[in-house]
Amino acid sequence: MHTLEQLRSGALAGTRWLDLSAGLTELPNEVFALADTLEVLNLSGNRLTSLPHDLSRLHHLKIVFCSDNPFTELPEVLGDCPALQVVGFKACDIHRVSGAALPPALRWLILTDNAIEHLPDALGERPLMQKLMLAGNRLSALPEGLAHAGRLELLRLSANRFEQLPAWLTALPRLSWLALSGNPLGWTVPAPTPLPTVPWADLQIGEALGEGASGRISRVTLAGHGQGLALKLFKGAVTSDGLPEHELAGSLVAGQHRALCTPVAELSAHPQGTPGLLLPLIPPGHVHLAGPPSMASCTRDVYAEGWRIGAAQALRLARTVAGAVAHLHLQGVMHGDLYAHNILWDPQSGDAMLSDFGAATLLPTDRPAQRLALLALEVRAFGCLLEELVAHAQRVADEAPAWVVLEELARACLQTDPALRPTLDDAVLALERVAA
Structure with a gap:
């Protein structure tokens, strides 16, 4: 965390990342002295209700965080910032979001835990949008314009007021990680298994x-x-x-x-x-397969530099994860966060476990077509995992057939028409045939 004294003394000249939490009620003018270098501005945990009208003078600004401030609307000045890609206003008191507040290069919007009832159609006019986090608001509908968000991959709608979902939602070509729990959707859902x-x-x-x-x-x-x-x-x-x-x-x-x-x-x-x-307890030797997405990667996990995996390990890992997710789907659960960073594995034995049910959604038992359409989204998430394993392949000549199978299965899971994707049961069978 930086201090006002550092900022005012010039000690932060040339910085690309500024963290200021000092009970601020307005943005210090000295921030503009950093206009030629500043890319990340974190103002979370202050008392801000607005941002200066000339914020676009920070012409290299890519990321803004203003969580835990008493904003009542998303500042429209954000829309004037041409390089701004990531906007985070979590746990404020935002009621209003104007289309003018959405920067043209927006990739990742975080509005979790606010009081938003409506979103603008302009949200679907941001062609780079990949990640939209809206849990804990008062939404009962999504803007129709979002049906054109062809790059949208992650969407969090939990703890809102949705009574139904738009038909176009499960047809989005890249949507892979969706959370819906805590909405009055009127579904009949599977009963929990009693535990001691x-x-x-x-x-x-x-x-x-x-x-x-x-x-x-x-x-x-x-x-x-x-x-x-x-x-x-x-x-x-x-x-x-x-x-x-x-x-x-x-x-x-x-x-x-x-x-x-x-x-x-x-x-x-x-x-x-x-x-x-x-x-x-997670068995000894298990580590996270990857780290979570970065600001740059947005929706894709970050693997250790130089990390490689052999075909036998990749096949075992893929079969294990596919089996676990197929089990969930059979029980009526969509994991919602099927990512390498939620997979713990033992590089020596190849054993793996899928964890973190924070984004899990209980699916309807009385609406089979909608249930299948929702599960097809998670199949794409599995395809992303396979694609990442292939990208980190440790190539050995006699293992080429195994990699071909993984590549073909990844392509099938990543098809832009969700209805053409295999099920996770299909994926398990395909991977077991290779093992045989």
């Missing part, structure tokens, strides 16, 4: 294992049992994917599968009433 409950008092809390947007995970020991478990305590706040209770519901319906990190018990009697799940 474990009282808080029976747990011994150990080391912290990690923290995500929806909760904190710790190692725990259950009284009378030697085997360790992981405890996820939910935070209760709106995340970019939706609400924690929707993640809980998706996890319970998912059921058990060797390649899914699903709960074995529910927490009960927490002193503050905090909901929680008990999960198996």
